[in-house]
Amino acid sequence: MNVSVVGAGRVGTAMAVLLGRAGHAIVAVSGGDASRERAAVFLPGVPFVGPEDAARAGELVLIAVPDDAIGPMTARLAATGALGSGRWVDHVSGALGLDALAPALAVGAGRLATHPLQTFPDVEGALDRIPGSFMAITADDGQGYALGERIARDLGAEPFRLEDGHRPLYHAAAVFASNDLIVTAAVAEQLFRAAGVPDPRRAMQPLQRASLDNVERLGPAEALTGPAVRGDASTIERNLAALKAAAPETVGAYVELCRVALDIAVRVRHLSEERRAAVEDVLSRWR
């Protein structure tokens, strides 16, 4: 299939490289100056053109610009006649639905969304990790789903169908699964450092790896340990007092996550109502 990419950023470039390896023809890509350099490295010989020319060249047009730019870019491509019937337009955002591609539908193009459930800080990482990842496919009809599933498999990913209306919730789940893990790691690194732990990143690595291994082996509820699950109210109080002194901006996050942990503990780990009440009592004083 002739594939073009509007927005040869991290994801667009990596998808183009992988689709090229799978036998598709990457006919054109577009983007800003950084994308031009990226394309020269990863997609040598592929024409680097403006978005309209890129869109005109592809039977499948991947729109891999930032989420807020997808709607305006699609409207621009549709308005300038760069999209039309017999063509497919595919965005790769997790949070947006097919609505963002409405202008493409209005001019007769098919539309779909193919979101790799993975995190890509750079193109190399995306090339390594798209294969083996899951990919959420949303389309208007069976033909669109079949195309999305084919793209996913050609990328080496495992497709699953996601209802259009569920995409923002699905993406919020991905934020918890990935971004928030990194956010909590950053906070932990800062606090370990403040506590005088030498080389905090190395020191916390076995702990973090074991936590993820336990989630995989046991599921999150059974993997959860710590003071909230045990109902150790005084330990939580000590933690909070230390946070207030050293990093007061983290107190709110600690309290809210502790609440979620308590819910899990009561539901699954059979924490008694009495112990829960003791922890809740502490948390209410730190809200």
Ligand SMILES: NC(=O)c1ccc[n+]([C@@H]2O[C@H](COP(=O)([O-])OP(=O)(O)OC[C@H]3O[C@@H](n4cnc5c(N)ncnc54)[C@H](OP(=O)(O)O)[C@@H]3O)[C@@H](O)[C@H]2O)c1
């Ligand atoms: N990164 C991830 O972990 C990840 C994972 C799954 C899905 N996604 C999705 O992939 C899509 C692209 O994300 P990315 O991480 O690949 O972004 P990125 O690396 O920043 O690339 C974005 C591309 O769009 C261009 N661009 C930037 N602002 C634009 C604008 N206002 N109008 C038109 N083009 C613009 C950029 O050009 P220049 O940089 O050359 O200026 C670049 O070609 C998003 O929908 C995102 O939700 C990302």
